[in-house]
Amino acid sequence: MSDTLLLILDLAGIAVFAATGALVGVRKELDVFGVMVLALITGLGGGVVRDVLIGAVPPAALEDWRYLVVPAVTSLLVFAFHPAFGRMEKQIMVLDAIGLALFCVTGAVKAEEAGLGILAAAALGLLTGVGGGMMRDVAAGRVPVIFRGELYATPAFAGALIATVVHHNGYDSWWYVLAGGVCLIWRLLALKRGWSAPLPPGLDHG
């Protein structure tokens, strides 16, 4: 994957995750700076943790000013124009799914480039995808989406694993669309149809 493409996908993921963080902040009636901080945590949290774990410090989020400006501007736009989003919970979930798909691909690719094995790179892609949203939810006092009994981690891990294999074998960039697409479509279908993964046996789930 070319560096330019990786940067664009990374910034796109940061923007949509930042938008989900900003929307959560708006719903909590935070002020403009609280909204911005929550957006920055959500957009940059997963990637910063990944960079720290692969030893890439200072992380990209601090070395490249675009990584700070993109989520900051996104949060201001959401803050100003949020009524246009209408009923927001649904929009948050769709944006979150797009961010998840973008981050599980870029996170896995960066981890593979850092020399990790396939399983570890896929795990780190998963962590990049779910990390920012988990920080957003913990900071805002919500149950992290990953622990709400929906299919969330599985699509992300599938996308990250495909992206790792694609990168490891040097396949054409277009194959990354497959990796992200599998994650995105699987997650959106799970949302729409209420799919969930198997629940613990022997408990009364009624």
Added chain:
Amino acid sequence: MSDTLLLILDLAGIAVFAATGALVGVRKELDVFGVMVLALITGLGGGVVRDVLIGAVPPAALEDWRYLVVPAVTSLLVFAFHPAFGRMEKQIMVLDAIGLALFCVTGAVKAEEAGLGILAAAALGLLTGVGGGMMRDVAAGRVPVIFRGELYATPAFAGALIATVVHHNGYDSWWYVLAGGVCLIWRLLALKRGWSAPLPPGLDHG
């Protein structure tokens, strides 16, 4: 800024943040060791995250015994003498403002010395200032102060930005007093007068 001055300001910030963590622990009726752990997290959390992000590992908190002893002793003093503090919530907020002012300055200076750009160094000063308190509140099950609709992040960012510019241009140490002072006075005025930043448009805040 001389290394000695930086160390003294850093330890002072650690002590006051540790005191806020210890007071939260006392109010939650934790035992003496729970109070101490919460004080250590609050006092050292922001600086440790900053050190990790700029690649300064092991962080100062683990390399210099004073960074462990100062918050530990502070927490024991608060534990033993807390009734003298009287109505504690107000004291916590004032100490917290002092710690915020100290940390946004020392954090920004350390980040600038590590070679970060001005915007990133200021952002890391902000993170140093708010990180420990955010960990304290999340660990103790409270809404982080930064997300309570008060002016908190803005004064910290302003102080960090001034400190970054002062350090970048090699101004005299006394200018750091201005940086910390802007943060402290702005935050204290916001507390006293109930200032808040703009809220999302179009919501009924009544």
Added chain:
Amino acid sequence: MSDTLLLILDLAGIAVFAATGALVGVRKELDVFGVMVLALITGLGGGVVRDVLIGAVPPAALEDWRYLVVPAVTSLLVFAFHPAFGRMEKQIMVLDAIGLALFCVTGAVKAEEAGLGILAAAALGLLTGVGGGMMRDVAAGRVPVIFRGELYATPAFAGALIATVVHHNGYDSWWYVLAGGVCLIWRLLALKRGWSAPLPPGLDHG
């Protein structure tokens, strides 16, 4: 301590902590992937933070596939066979105490090997021991066990301090059993007899 012994103890600690995370997930009625993610966070969280703080990145959890497979398989076994555990809260606490004893020893040894001083190495052993469980509890919306007014941090710090001294002086491996044993037995006795550390003076604890 030989590297093989250290690895075995580390994986044993990861397995039992992963089991506690999986049991919390089962009790929260998470699906199989939520249970696995919570198990991975609990089993690997403390060690990953320790590795980041001593500059050992990528952390062992990402460099060695066994560190991912052990907690993943553990979580699946717990998920499938959890009814055999019967009344689970008690089992969680006992497994947690075993994991605490193992991690405070291995964490302190790794920190000492990384060149930290005795106090810092013991503190990092404590953090390794309590970190994963704290992340488990925060992520699952529970009050961290360390803040529930039970003796928890003290036995862990005692075990970590003994292990640090043993390693620093190059004593025989069997002395580590003493370090872990002190932590484990102290913690189990505290659980059984309801021991707690001193509470803040002057509050009405009735």
